[in-house]
Amino acid sequence: MTVKKIWFETMEDINRFLNETEKFPFDVDLRCGSKIVDAKSALGVAAMGIRKELDLCAYVPSPEPDFYSKLSFCMR
Numbered sequence: 615m616t617v618k619k620i621w622f623e624t625m626e627d628i629n630r631f632l633n634e635t636e637k638f639p640f641d642v643d644l645r646c647g648s649k650i651v652d653a654k655s656a657l658g659v660a661a662m663g664i665r666k667e668l669d670l671c672a673y674v675p676s677p678e679p680d681f682y683s684k685l686s687f688c689m690r
Contacts, residue, residue, distance in 0.1 A: 615673050618682065619690035620644075622664045627688055632656055634684045645669040 622628050635642050635654050642653035646668050651658030653670065662668055667690060672681060682689070 615671055618670045618672075618685075620668050620670045620685065620688045621666070621690050622668075622688055624664060625660075628656075628659050628664070631685065631688055632659060637684075638681055641673040643671040643673075645671055 620631075622631065632654065644651050644653045644659060644662050646662055646666060649662070650671075651662060653659060670685070674681070
């Protein structure tokens with residue numbers, strides 16, 4: 615598992631994030647404190663909110679550079 619910090623400025627950022635994460639076959643979670651949601655769930659991601667620092671937890675067997683490059687717009 616790899617963990618990166620992300621941040622959504624707008625709902626458009628969330629929509630773009632969801633469009634990109636659904637393309638990958640592995641599990642991805644978002645964590646904020648003790649809350650954890652499926653990062654491929656529109657309702658879960660929207661519930662986390664905008665303008666907060668979140669932990670993106672990707673369960674990949676090895677680092678997936680293409681995954682992170684597609685999400686660079688929301689990386690911290």
